[in-house]
Amino acid sequence: MATLKAGDINLRVQAGEVNLRVQAGEVNLAWRQWGEGDTVVLFLHGNLASKEWIELAAPHFPRGVRTIAIDWRGCGDSDKPANLPDFSNYSIAQHADDMLAALDALGISFCHLATHSTGGIISTRMILKQPERFGRVFSLSPVGPQGLAFRPDQAAFFDKMKASRELTRQILAATAMSLFEPESLAEGPARFKPDAGARAGLFERIVDQTMAVSEGIWSGTPVTLTKEAASGELKARMGTITHPHLVVWGMNDAVIPEKDLKEMAALMPDCRFVAVPGIGHSMNLEAPEMYAGYFGAWFGGLTG
Template identity: 80%
Template sequence: MPELKAGEASLGVQAGEVNLKVQAGEVNLRVQAGEVSLAWRQWGEGDTIVLFIHGNLASKDWIELAAPHFPRGVRTIAIDWRGCGDSDKPAALPDFSNYSIAQHADDMLAALDALDIGFCHLATHSTGGIISTRMLLKQPERFGRVFSLSPVGPQGLAFTQENIALFARMKASRDFARYIMALTAPSLFEPDSLAAGAPRFRSDIGDRAGLFDHIVEQVCAVSDGIWFGTPDTLTKEAASGALKALMGTITHPHLVVWGMNDGVIPEADLKEMAALMPHCRFVAVPGIGHCLNLEAPEIYAGYFGAWFGGLSG
């Protein structure tokens, strides 16, 4: 039996390198993926397993308000990337190779191995989309359906020096980081406040305000491998064109959902995915920015449920 302390319980499962810690009502799970320990959590139970892969500057918590609306019979797992959320934050190598898209994909595959998950479906957001592309190409038989919210597609995403300078400014200023994050979820804020550079929540958004503020705190704590490694590796993916050339070979059914006020992901990239990938459907949602899972979690859950509900595994 594990040792129990007042207010804290811990459980170690050596075979899968899985640890559970419960303290002050909060559940944190950890899984060893190679040299890093990754934080994860889950919602629901069932034979259908969905892995949620978050985007850059993000975390597993982005589906917290949506998950209670997911269909019965679905077990949803979300894992923080290395450098994000509650996962380990190793120092970045000079070439950012330990924060590459390929490395994040390998981390997710290793985590699935440690959790003894041989087959699952994928739900992704933003940069999680291109991470999933590498996973699908590396182990195609391991995955079923894919639900991609405003994904960085196989085309990659080229960053300019101005974009990278913006990330540096976000790292240096919490207020500026909050402003830029607000621009990715514009429907949560009064339009005049965004125009003035001082985001003010709309009065009717309820729990979404608290989740957004929690997310901003997480953004400010990501590693340099995320701040600067992600722009570097996404630009390299775009310049390579290797994944884009393989789009026609990805036969996993994809549902791609994009907010029409998204200023991050070009609509043309997602339409290209739908045109070139054999089983890919594209849906545009009006009134939403880059973050449907934060801006309208019930609507996000509706697409999630329509895509994954009722599956046999």
């Protein structure tokens, strides 16, 4: 794998090249690029996920847009350090710092952001820390600045998932519900609809990736998201986030409360909210071309 260190700012890669790595502080993070152009978009994936979640959508992104996707520490092909007892080295703030360090090493001084799920709250921390560095934000079913609180029994459920690929697959299927026969989501095992096509293969690869995430992700993310919700720090600062946001939410999403996203649209100065019928938590997997349409409408035609 190719590895970047801080200052290696002139790297150029072929569109879609995979298995690149960038030094971000104490960890090496895996990254991938699609497209070329002066408009740069950083994709921030969600919990238990990876950069590959936009693999089928990216070929439909507009010309002139360079999209970078980076695996969090503990996810995908990135380093998976042992977690500290309090999971502080897997906090939302730490993920944000990792991404900022990766952008430094890649020589990206300004970009836009595309986020999914927990990537949304990571982007909030990045924006508040370096507001001048970022432009527009496209947030798919994001964990908003409010955080997301997990009860002890909900957090403990992640232990059951990490011990069972079958259970993990069933839970991930529920986040991409439009790919599956409805009755199989309730009864299991989840069965793909006949038209799932390439999305089925990507989904199965994603399940395998999920089973390989670190303990800092399995157990740490519910802890750190709950801490964010309890602190209220980011929620209190929503009114100061002036970056244009497009928040898109699938109306069958059982992960992210609609009320949180409507609150974002109400309190953030430049935030619009769109609810999409027939889609669950993961439009980027369920309907990649639709996702690319929103992506292109938001980022296409920009000059930087």
